Amino acid sequence: MGHETIVVLSFVPILAGHWLGEYPAFIITSILAAVFDMMFVIMQRYNRQRILKLIK
Secondary structure, eight states, rough: OOOHHHHHTGGGGGGGGHHHHHHHHHHHHHHHHHHHHHHHHHHHHHHHHHHHHHHH
């Protein structure tokens, strides 16, 4: 749940492009941050069942 929230919040800095005028930079870094964090969401979801099996 935490990583999903972070993915959504990674797009908030795009609003700063209004004051700084660098929309492309904010959009690119926001997308890259969301993709980077989604990798952890995917890894966690994939490995969770395997880890729970190992614990039992």
